[in-house]
Amino acid sequence: MLNRRLVALLIIVLGMGVGFFVYHTQKSGSWPFKLGLDLSGGTQLVYQADLNNIQQQDVAGSMAALRDTIARRVNLFGVAEPLVQTETVSGHQRLIVELPGVTDTQKAIALIGQTPVLEFRLLKPGASIPTDISTTSISAAFEPATLTGKDLTSATLQFQGASGIVQEPTVVLQFNSEGTKLFSQITSDNVGTVLGIFVDGVPITTPVINEPIPNGTAVISGNFTAQQAKDLAANLNEGALPVPITLISTETVAGTLGSQAVQDGILAGLVGVGLVMLFMVLWYRLPGLLACVALSVYIVAVLALFKLIPVTLTAAGIAAFILSIGMAVDANILIFERMKEELRGGKTAEDAIRDGFARAWPSIRDSNISSMITAVILFWFGTDIIQGFALVFGLGVLVSMLTAISISRTFLYALGFKGQGAFSHFFFGSGFSK
């Protein structure tokens, strides 16, 4: 008995501690909630990478290079906490760029669109350089060499040409060690073949390889004006993409809309919790009150988990959390209904509590498993919005099961009702029953 009371006390203290952690970290901002773009405001761009010209084993490397290059580009924009990540959705490689606070979609797209795509391609044996530069005729004539923009370290503008004639502006590419190796290999294996240098899919220059080039530099000389060459060099210096990307979706949410959503969400949550607690106390009386304590512990525990994991909260995630508050008391309701039944069967309060828990358990277990199945599939199915929902929902189901079972039970025992007196009868009674 004493032990149980100690545990109950410990739970209360622990719950208050976690509550304080949530409150304090929110005040000081040390562990803030992570808000999704729909709540913080900003722009999300999703690109699809075209990996047709990339060997299977280079896909991961190219996507990583793509991510790093775009991340560097985004940092130039001066956005606080941008997020650039890759993801694979049913075989398609995608790049997701999140720019919190940026609400000018076009500007964001333009900024990223400036990143050039640099590719090297070898002329296929027997093919001649096509006169038109449409994608189909180019991919018919050229095959990709393994070298791409990911192997580049820098680009510089240089004027070259024999003395006496007009010097031609060129862009000199410097490869990294990997690129140097590749370039040396390609040039020594393909002497006499045309190696085209493509920027944004357009062949800029198509020289014949005269001899192996071991030093890791290549020269792009096209019919550039000085300005064009300068721009190209500058853009290449900020990083070149190994593969072309196309924009497939954008989402921009104004910051004001987001903060309104957060406020509304908090209000709805508070009112929801209030209503549920009111109902529980009115209907189940003392056990209901204990359920409220368990619910409070549940709420602070989940909020703390949101901060610690961290879970990116979206409007859908908040909805899931509020929904989970309503569902969290379900285990308690099952247990209490069962307890009342046992009490009506003439058992003492203590026995009723014990048997109520034991009998309610299979229902609680099975029904929660089915909810978890749904959450897992939702997460798997998910776009961001839905994953946000699924994660919160799943977490809620798990945590609520634990709090409802362990905490309510501990408290009920700790209060130590033994008899069948009018006192305990009133406190354990409910709405209809006398």
Add this chain to the structure above:
Amino acid sequence: MFIIRYRNWFFAFTAVVVLLSIASLVAFRLHESIDFTGGTLVQVTYQNGRPDAATLEQSLSAGGFSGYSLREVGTNDYDLRSSNLSSEQRANLSQILSVNGKYPMTVDSLNEIGPSIGAQLRTDSITAIALVLLCILLFIAFAFRKVSKPISSWMYGLMAIVGLCHNVLVTTGFFALLGHLTGAQVDTLFVTAILTVLGFSVHDTIVVFDRVRENLRINQDRNRREDFAETAGRALGQTFTRSINTSLTVLLTLLALYILGPQSTQVFALTLLVGIIAGTYSSIFLATPLLVWVEKRRGQKQK
């Protein structure tokens, strides 16, 4: 138990509601949002009153928009739906929407989805729903594997699925009506709502079935012969308060979410609200009475 006794009345009522839902689906149809079709959705708020539709349409046509749809939202907002924007259209968007600055406005949200993403999302949604149904069927059959008398555990799974289909039908039927009245469109949140309703209502059904299972076991232990209808009816009575109360607490939170919550999840909350009510109804008035019906038919065949 009155629910079992008058089960045919409840079956009839269910049939009427389901027919109404189907009628609503046929009459109003579901309108897919850009999540599935691909395209652009722009939500605009005008600070000093919005321009009338004709003015805005003129401005849009001048800006190269065609085949778009405009919808008035609230008192000062417009929703603009169109195909994917060209970069020029995107750059001139605020110019076009504000009719050259005459109507000051802010773009609350701009959402563009490529057609390939949309098509894929549609397949994924259908797969997800099918997968949930399958997993639930398997799980129930597994959880109830020890009760094969008087009806097999697969029947429990099957009847739960019938209940779930009812919930999905009623929810989508309601949504079609909502779409007709308010222009609500089927988006990924709707699919989420459907999946959540599935999860919740099977949860509910399992609790009732679980009680049937327990009662059957007690009967067996005590060697008591009881009509299955009696056993199932008793289980319903025993879990009735619980079913109602759990749904009530969930409905209370959803109501708060619908009335006070973020605007972006309002339709979602309403869909869930209807779905949960349908789910609670079906687990009490449909799934278990159906089990009794199946058992009775089986009994008649054997005689």
